[in-house]
Amino acid sequence: MSTHRSPAELAGIALQVAQSCAQITSAGFRTRPTVGKKGRADLVTEFDLASEQHLRAELARLTPEIPLVAEEQGGVVAEDLCWHCDPLDGTTNFVHGHPFHAVSIGALANGLPIVGAVVAPELHLTWVGYQGGPSLRNGVICQVSKTEELDDALFATGFPPDRTDDAKNNFAAWARVKRAVCGVRRCGSASLDLCLVADGTYDGYWERYLHSWDLVAGAAIVLSAGGKLTDFNGNPPDLQTGNLVATNGTMHQALLKLTEG
Numbered sequence: 001m002s003t004h005r006s007p008a009e010l011a012g013i014a015l016q017v018a019q020s021c022a023q024i025t026s027a028g029f030r031t032r033p034t035v036g037k038k039g040r041a042d043l044v045t046e047f048d049l050a051s052e053q054h055l056r057a058e059l060a061r062l063t064p065e066i067p068l069v070a071e072e073q074g075g076v077v078a079e080d081l082c083w084h085c086d087p088l089d090g091t092t093n094f095v096h097g098h099p100f101h102a103v104s105i106g107a108l109a110n111g112l113p114i115v116g117a118v119v120a121p122e123l124h125l126t127w128v129g130y131q132g133g134p135s136l137r138n139g140v141i142c143q144v145s146k147t148e149e150l151d152d153a154l155f156a157t158g159f160p161p162d163r164t165d166d167a168k169n170n171f172a173a174w175a176r177v178k179r180a181v182c183g184v185r186r187c188g189s190a191s192l193d194l195c196l197v198a199d200g201t202y203d204g205y206w207e208r209y210l211h212s213w214d215l216v217a218g219a220a221i222v223l224s225a226g227g228k229l230t231d232f233n234g235n236p237p238d239l240q241t242g243n244l245v246a247t248n249g250t251m252h253q254a255l256l257k258l259t260e261g
Helices: 007-027 046-062 091-095 171-180 190-198 212-224 252-259
Strands: 035-039 042-045 068-070 082-089 102-109 112-120 125-130 135-137 140-142 154-157 183-185 204-207 228-230 244-247
Touching (some): 042 046, 046 068, 046 102, 068 212, 102 190, 102 212, 112 190, 135 190, 228 252
Parallel strands (some): 068 082
C-alpha cells in the first residue's frame, strides 16, 4: 500500500503517538499492575493493552492507509509499508518497577526500516529518526560512537523468554563477548538498546529471536545515526525474523566474529 507521506512526516506522527502512549504506561509505573503471562517469562499488563488500544486508534486516525502490526493483537504485515509497534517494550522491567522500558513505533517499507520513534517516560528520554534525516535524542542530533577497539567497547544484548534451549539462549555468545570487551549490558528492552547504539552510549548490540515490533523503530534510528545493521552472517537483516547485530560500523566485524555460532 503506497502513501504520499514522507518519512519525515511519518516520524512526526510516530513520535506524537508514542508520546501519548507513554503517558498511559507511565500512569501505571510502580502501581503493582495486574500481570498475565503469555509464556514462562513473557508478561503482559493492562497498561500494555491500554497503550496498544490507544496507538491503534491514533495511527488508524492519522494514517488510515497504512496497516499496523503490534505485539498484543498482531496484524497482517504489508510488504511495501507497515507500522510495527510495541506498546510497552520491557514489560518485565515495568512490572518490577525498573525504569528501562519504552513505547516503540516504527515503519518498515519493503524490508527497510524507514521511521522510528521510541519514548522512555521514566528515563525522560525520547529518540526519533527517519530515512534521509538525522536521529535525535531529546531533540538534539545524535550519532553512533567512534570506538574502534574491543578493549574500549561497551556492548548490549538480550536473552529470549525461553532460555531452556541451549541452542537459542545466547549464553555462550554472551560469555565470549564479555571476556573480550570493556563491558556488556543486558537491560531488557531491545528498542532502547538500539537507541543507545544510535546515540553512542553503546558501541554495538546483538540479539536473536526478536519480533519486528521490538526492532523496527530502533533499527531506523540506528541507520539515521550512521550505524550498521546486519544479521549474524553479515547479510542485510530480516527484521521479521529478529536476528540482529547493530553497531557503530567500525566494531561490526569484531562483534560478528564474537557472536558467530
